[in-house]
Amino acid sequence: MPVTLILEGTVRGTGGIRIVNDSCGTKVPGLYAAGDAASREFLAGLASGGGGPNAAWAISTGQWAGVGAAAFAKSLGAHAHERVMHPAGEAGLRSPSPSPASETFDSEAIGRGVQAQMFPLEKNYLRSEQGLLDSLAKLETLWQQVRGNPKQDTVRDVEFYRRAAALTAVARWAYFSALHRTESRSEHIRMDYPETDPNQRYYQATGGLDRLWVRRDWLTDAVATPPVPTIQTTPSVSKL
Ligand SMILES: Cc1cc2nc3c(=O)[nH]c(=O)nc-3n(C[C@H](O)[C@H](O)[C@H](O)COP(=O)(O)OP(=O)(O)OC[C@H]3O[C@@H](n4cnc5c(N)ncnc54)[C@H](O)[C@@H]3O)c2cc1C
Numbered sequence: 493m494p495v496t497l498i499l500e501g502t503v504r505g506t507g508g509i510r511i512v513n514d515s516c517g518t519k520v521p522g523l524y525a526a527g528d529a530a531s532r533e534f535l536a537g538l539a540s541g542g543g544g545p546n547a548a549w550a551i552s553t554g555q556w557a558g559v560g561a562a563a564f565a566k567s568l569g570a571h572a573h574e575r576v577m578h579p580a581g582e583a584g585l586r587s588p589s590p591s592p593a594s595e596t597f598d599s600e601a602i603g604r605g606v607q608a609q610m611f612p613l614e615k616n617y618l619r620s621e622q623g624l625l626d627s628l629a630k631l632e633t634l635w636q637q638v639r640g641n642p643k644q645d646t647v648r649d650v651e652f653y654r655r656a657a658a659l660t661a662v663a664r665w666a667y668f669s670a671l672h673r674t675e676s677r678s679e680h681i682r683m684d685y686p687e688t689d690p691n692q693r694y695y696q697a698t699g700g701l702d703r704l705w706v707r708r709d710w711l712t713d714a715v716a717t718p719p720v721p722t723i724q725t726t727p728s729v730s731k732l
Pocket residue numbers: 526527528529532541542543544545546547548550651
């Protein structure tokens with residue numbers, strides 16, 4: 493029995509978020525995502541997905557992304573070198589107001605600073621409003637630093653400074669989103685809200701750089717039917 497998969501939307505009927513299309517293409521033309529970068533929640537939902545599904549997701553999306561990227565490259569044909577590129581990144585790549593005289597920030601100290609907020613179980617696993625606010629204040633300080641002047645002398649610099657910005661951005665998104673979900677649900681555990689709130693059945697997206705945001709997409713359908721275990725008898729995967 494072929495496996496049916498829906499890539500767009502979280503689960504059928506939830507009105508969820510589009511992260512990648514059926515070819516694993518993102519909103520940036522020519523940029524394809526696979527594996528965790530394509531968000532494995534399509535497969536594992538709120539659970540960790542341990543035991544194999546995540547690996548299967550990485551391999552499957554890798555194949556789809558490869559096919560999609562190859563088709564995109566082929567579609568450009570002889571015009572491939574005529575495209576005009578506009579750099580979009582700032583944090584960790586270049587300062588909003590570049591000044592050669594200004595000091596660069598310390599990318600490794602940023603990494604350690606993010607880890608100090610993300611690694612301790614009492615901060616990340618046993619969450620509370622006060623704890624999240626304290627961590628967000630510290631992460632905000634780190635964010636102000638990564639908005640400064642990155643070092644760009646070597647390829648290693650480019651990687652490490654961009655990584656410092658990415659780590660800080662993701663940590664802020666995680667805790668900002670956690671702050672706004674005032675309940676415990678799956679792996680999100682709030683000590684001050686230990687119960688799952690049936691009134692908070694929404695998909696929460698978060699983002700933003702200098703100004704963070706959360707957006708809620710309410711689930712309007714009945715509780716999703718648990719998947720029926722099936723045995724795949726053919727190697728093919730069909731997509732809706
Ligand atoms: C503790 C733990 C336990 C897990 N247990 C399971 C399990 O039991 N079963 C299961 O199916 N899944 C499990 N997973 C999840 C699984 O490991 C991931 O879903 C899977 O590895 C994702 O594959 P990926 O290729 O998308 O990303 P990754 O495996 O994260 O690969 C990304 C690669 O990109 C490299 N990289 C990053 N930045 C750059 C850069 N700038 N330039 C070049 N390279 C870069 C990284 O070094 C890394 O090698 C577990 C994960 C963790 C953390």
